[in-house]
Amino acid sequence: MLKRIIALWQSSIFSLQTTERMVELDWLRVLAFGLLIFYHTGMLYAQNWGYHFKSSHINTHIESWMLLLSPWRMGVIWFISGAALSSILQKTPMTHVLLNRSIKILLPLLVGVWIVVPIQLYAQMQQEVGLSMNYVEFYNAFLDLSHPLFTQYQAGIWPHVDVNHLWYLRSLWQFTLWILVVLPILRSNWLQKFIQYCLKQPFIFVCLGLLLPLWVLKLTWPNETYRYPMGFVFLLYGFLLVHHTTFFTQLCRYWQWLLGLFAFTYIIIVYGYQAIWLSSSSLHWQLVSMNMIYTAQSLLGVLAILALATRFLKRPSKLLTNLNTVVFPFYIFHQSVIIALAYSLSTLKLGPWLEAFIILLGTFLVCAILCFIVSNVKILRPLFGMDTNYPYSKRVALIGKTVSIIAITPMVIKLLIV
Numbered sequence: 001m002l003k004r005i006i007a008l009w010q011s012s013i014f015s016l017q018t019t020e021r022m023v024e025l026d027w028l029r030v031l032a033f034g035l036l037i038f039y040h041t042g043m044l045y046a047q048n049w050g051y052h053f054k055s056s057h058i059n060t061h062i063e064s065w066m067l068l069l070s071p072w073r074m075g076v077i078w079f080i081s082g083a084a085l086s087s088i089l090q091k092t093p094m095t096h097v098l099l100n101r102s103i104k105i106l107l108p109l110l111v112g113v114w115i116v117v118p119i120q121l122y123a124q125m126q127q128e129v130g131l132s133m134n135y136v137e138f139y140n141a142f143l144d145l146s147h148p149l150f151t152q153y154q155a156g157i158w159p160h161v162d163v164n165h166l167w168y169l170r171s172l173w174q175f176t177l178w179i180l181v182v183l184p185i186l187r188s189n190w191l192q193k194f195i196q197y198c199l200k201q202p203f204i205f206v207c208l209g210l211l212l213p214l215w216v217l218k219l220t221w222p223n224e225t226y227r228y229p230m231g232f233v234f235l236l237y238g239f240l241l242v243h244h245t246t247f248f249t250q251l252c253r254y255w256q257w258l259l260g261l262f263a264f265t266y267i268i269i270v271y272g273y274q275a276i277w278l279s280s281s282s283l284h285w286q287l288v289s290m291n292m293i294y295t296a297q298s299l300l301g302v303l304a305i306l307a308l309a310t311r312f313l314k315r316p317s318k319l320l321t322n323l324n325t326v327v328f329p330f331y332i333f334h335q336s337v338i339i340a341l342a343y344s345l346s347t348l349k350l351g352p353w354l355e356a357f358i359i360l361l362g363t364f365l366v367c368a369i370l371c372f373i374v375s376n377v378k379i380l381r382p383l384f385g386m387d388t389n390y391p392y393s394k395r396v397a398l399i400g401k402t403v404s405i406i407a408i409t410p411m412v413i414k415l416l417i418v
Contacts, residue, residue, distance in 0.1 A: 038360070
């Protein structure tokens with residue numbers, strides 16, 4: 001019975017023709033995760049936006065510049081993630097995808113929350129409550145899930161063991177499960193024909209069709225957790241649209257219009273941010289209107305950046321291949337490195353420009369060094385999301401998978417229950 005059920009799901013996986021690897025999406029993946037370093041460095045200085053650690057040079061001016069990235073930065077990452085998942089499911093049996101993706105996503109997440117992220121909590125608590133201990137003493141306390149030091153910091157997969165910037169990995173694994181559950185629907189002929197029909201309509205109607213679910217979510221979902229359903233919608237868009245060349249042809253055709261409209265809407269958002277969002281006397285309809293414009297900008301940004309990539313980033317290169325191999329560990333390390341550097345520099349009284357420059361340069365250098373170490377130590381590669389890149393025997397590979405499954409099982413249980 002179980003085999004028949006899996007066969008039903010499996011048959012839907014191969015209902016589409018295999019899509020060639022889209023080099024432009026590989027470039028976008030590298031660029032999007034690279035931009036996170038600039039964005040999260042900017043968060044140190046944004047006066048009105050919460051973050052785990054803040055520089056003494058906080059101000060509101062940087063927030064206007066960060067609004068250039070804020071609406072779409074995660075949307076494009078989710079779109080690429082959906083496209084990648086769809087391509088994987090075309091070539092790999094579903095059961096293998098479930099097992100391999102669980103290991104590839106959750107093993108780095110497990111390492112991240114226990115080894116990489118704690119420095120962020122240390123810096124945060126030093127700034128908020130003050131700690132009379134060094135990091136080694138703090139980490140020893142961190143390993144005790146019932147330690148009273150963390151009474152006010154209980155959020156996390158386990159008490160005080162939170163994901164912080166690695167929330168993307170947690171959600172990516174959960175979204176993958178959702179996709180697998182509804183895969184026969186997503187791969188059904190009727191849905192594919194419906195998408196093809198929609199994509200033949202004027203492009204403005206295609207954009208409005210993509211925008212409508214985001215608007216509905218924005219109006220009905222709590223702001224605090226909106227990023228999760230928004231992420232799933234963009235992942236779903238990537239999953240469904242990556243196979244339709246008509247969509248990317250239209251993007252390429254209208255790239256100038258998309259870019260121009262994005263720039264115009266950005267000006268409105270910056271004005272609205274200063275005049276409405278930061279004002280204590282704004283009316284409800286004004287706030288709702290700005291939320292709708294901001295949501296539209298999230299889609300416009302994704303479409304514009306996809307259009308630019310489709311138009312200008314179709315050339316493969318050895319540099320792209322090398323960068324793609326280290327994107328995952330770079331992402332895992334980057335925010336902890338940013339906050340560790342900011343905390344270390346906080347007592348030096350550097351000016352804002354010099355401090356930010358050192359943090360940016362230091363983050364790229366430290367992450368590059370860490371990625372070099374990880375990529376050259378075989379046992380570390382899978383712990384930070386890199387392929388093993390070594391022809392292990394079947395026996396050794398089986399042992400590795402078994403150990404990995406045992407290691408991530410407690411996290412799987414926690415993520416499924418929460």
